[in-house]
Amino acid sequence: MPKNLYKAVLGEADIPTHWYNIVPDFPTPPAPPLHPGTGQPLVPDDLTALFPMGLIEQEASAERWIEIPEPVREIYRLWRPSPLYRAFRLEQALGTKARIYYKYEGSSPVGSHKANSSVPQAYFNKIAGRTRLTTETGAGQWGAALAFAAEVFGLECDIWQVRSSFEGKPYRSAQMAVFGAKAVGSPSELTEVGRQLRLKFPDTSGSLGMAISEAIEEAAKDPNASYSLGSVLNLVLLHQTVIGQEVLVVVVVVCQGLGLWACSGSEFIF
Numbered sequence: 661m662p663k664n665l666y667k668a669v670l671g672e673a674d675i676p677t678h679w680y681n682i683v684p685d686f687p688t689p690p691a692p693p694l695h696p697g698t699g700q701p702l703v704p705d706d707l708t709a710l711f712p713m714g715l716i717e718q719e720a721s722a723e724r725w726i727e728i729p730e731p732v733r734e735i736y737r738l739w740r741p742s743p744l745y746r747a748f749r750l751e752q753a754l755g756t757k758a759r760i761y762y763k764y765e766g767s768s769p770v771g772s773h774k775a776n777s778s779v780p781q782a783y784f785n786k787i788a789g790r791t792r793l794t795t796e797t798g799a800g801q802w803g804a805a806l807a808f809a810a811e812v813f814g815l816e817c818d819i820w821q822v823r824s825s826f827e828g829k830p831y832r833s834a835q836m837a838v839f840g841a842k843a844v845g846s847p848s849e850l851t852e853v854g855r856q857l858r859l860k861f862p863d864t865s866g867s868l869g870m871a872i873s874e875a876i877e878e879a880a881k882d883p884n885a886s887y888s889l890g891s892v893l894n895l896v897l898l899h900q901t902v903i904g905q906e907v908l909v910v911v912v913v914v915c916q917g918l919g920l921w922a923c924s925g926s927e928f929i930f
């Protein structure tokens with residue numbers, strides 16, 4: 661990379677057309693997730709109460725490249741490609757000879773990378789006919805990202821926000837409300853598990869586990885609802901590969917411009 665590059669900003673034509681699935685790169689396939697009740701590997705039917713088939717297929721896919729639907733790319737266009745910055749001042753502060761680059765995902769409408777997955781998750785729910793999404797949030801970033809995506813595709817969105825975060829960061833639930841979502845402090849009175857937790861731990865500040873339990877209970881009992889989550893699943897990792905793919909495009913464009921290398925993205929060693 662040239663010494664004086666402060667930031668690289670690609671054009672819209674460089675927004676990836678496919679997500680990259682790392683599963684085919686494993687020497688052996690990853691172990692399947694287990695059913696919490698039976699301890700047996702999950703099968704797609706176990707998941708249909710919580711997720712639409714389009715997302716279950718992605719979760720189970722062994723295909724290397726998975727096409728990004730055009731309506732999702734259209735929303736990605738609001739902030740993608742995201743800029744790649746060089747952290748000159750951090751390098752100076754550390755006194756390192758290494759060059760430090762970072763991909764700035766804060767340019768998304770919700771200020772984080774989480775919209776890279778919330779948008780496709782909302783889209784695949786929409787085309788499956790689901791009308792409502794539930795989720796948990798800790799810091800509030802995932803909740804805000806899902807609220808935004810639900811609004812884009814005209815879905816209702818209910819968010820259980822860890823109580824300490826709900827009380828300490830009211831601007832986060834306000835941000836979710838701006839996108840039309842409803843955030844509630846967890847544990848709440850709205851679910852069976854929430855009521856039990858409040859009885860057992862009246863002073864609890866909440867936890868992600870509690871909030872997850874509430875969001876899952878609510879999705880499981882409403883046939884029109886799905887549960888969404890912003891980490892853990894392979895499909896979330898899949899959606900986030902747009903970031904690395906854009907980095908590779910910058911590397912190729914810059915290097916070819918300098919006449920240094922003729923390389924394709926996947927062959928380049930950074």
Ligand SMILES: Cc1ncc(COP(=O)(O)O)c(C=O)c1O
Binds near residue numbers: 774
């Ligand atoms: C499953 C799950 N849900 C929610 C969160 C919280 O996300 P946020 O802090 O963006 O609200 C995390 C954070 O890692 C998570 O792993």
